[in-house]
Amino acid sequence: MKNIARSLAAAFLVLSIGYYLWHGLTYTSYGPFDDGTLAWVGPQMALPLIALTIVPIVFVFTGDGIGEGIMAAFTGNNSSAFRDGLVGIGTIKSFRQTGLTVNDQPQIRIDFSVEGVDGKIFHSHAKMIVPLTELALLQPGVVLPVRYLPDRTDKVEVDRSGDMSAAQRAMNESMIRKGFTTKAKLDIAERGITAQAVVQSLAVPGEIRNGYSKIELGLVVTRPDGTTFTASVDKFLPPASVAQVQVGRIIQVHYLPENEQEVVIALQVNA
Incomplete structure (x- = not known):
């Protein structure tokens, strides 16, 4: 499609300029007051001017890099490639x-x-x-x-x-490969009850994995009926996310009613 659009634009440019030159070279004067200016200046200029405007636009919008960025801005979609x-x-x-x-x-x-x-x-x-x-x-x-x-x-x-x-699948697979989570925890995040928890304690044992620090959290989780239970969570977090789990912070968690001690916390990736 890109090559077709460019070919059509180039052909339009060539034909427009060809017509303009043909008109000028074959023009015949119609009277003593016609000095030949009308051979080159007149409506015949419209097509070349239009072509010179359209062709660069076509090549930009169908090109790589800048063109794709412009198309994405207008369409809100990724480029076809x-x-x-x-x-x-x-x-x-x-x-x-x-x-x-x-x-x-x-x-x-x-x-x-x-x-x-x-x-x-x-x-x-x-x-x-x-x-x-x-x-x-x-x-x-x-x-x-x-x-x-x-x-x-x-x-x-x-x-x-x-x-x-x-x-989300790409992110989950990445986290599993790095050892930051497991399929079982992802299942809890998907099927478990969503609740709020207060960070009661935070410890940093010093273990680092792929630039992520291990964090040990003590949580007080509030069930949907208003009752609470405590749970401990170990999680590897990037340095930018540690602020989200400071003592006293309220965070979102997921858990299964049959196993309340296995709690999964949900944090914003780019918070």
Whole structure:
């Protein structure tokens, strides 16, 4: 489709300029007051001017990088090349403005460290139009689901599909591979009762795994009927998430009624 659009645009440009030149070279004067200016200046200029406007736009919108970023900004979807790509976990390493703006909104180049579905890590980048009000959300360490192509990992796109289940699966598989959770705990998070708990105690034994610190929490969990029970939870957390589990904080948890001592806490990834 991209090649067809470009070919049609190029053909339109060639034909428009060809017609303009043909008109000028074959023009015949119609009277003594006609000095030949009308051979080149007149309605025949319209087609070349239109072509010179349309062709660059077509090539930009059907191109890689800038074009795909613009198309994504207008459509709210991933480009056709990445729409069915694999979902990976991208961690922002750095970002900068490219100098391009669309409706006064800047295009941003984001450098990622991406964990693919096979657990392998690769470095890549994405370009996207970001509203000024959302620029503050882009910070090193922020985790975003990305779409990537296995045979071209130098470039990715932030996932715009809205399929949160795909992103959650990718995140869950990553956490299992790293030993931060288990399938049993994920089952509790999916099937268990959602409740609130107060952090009663917090200990840091000093164990670190893949940059995550082990945290030992003492919780007081409130059942739906208002009664409470205590539970202990061991969890590996990134440094940015430790503030969410300070003593006295109220957090969301999941548990199964038949096994209240197995409690799973739910924290925001990019809080």
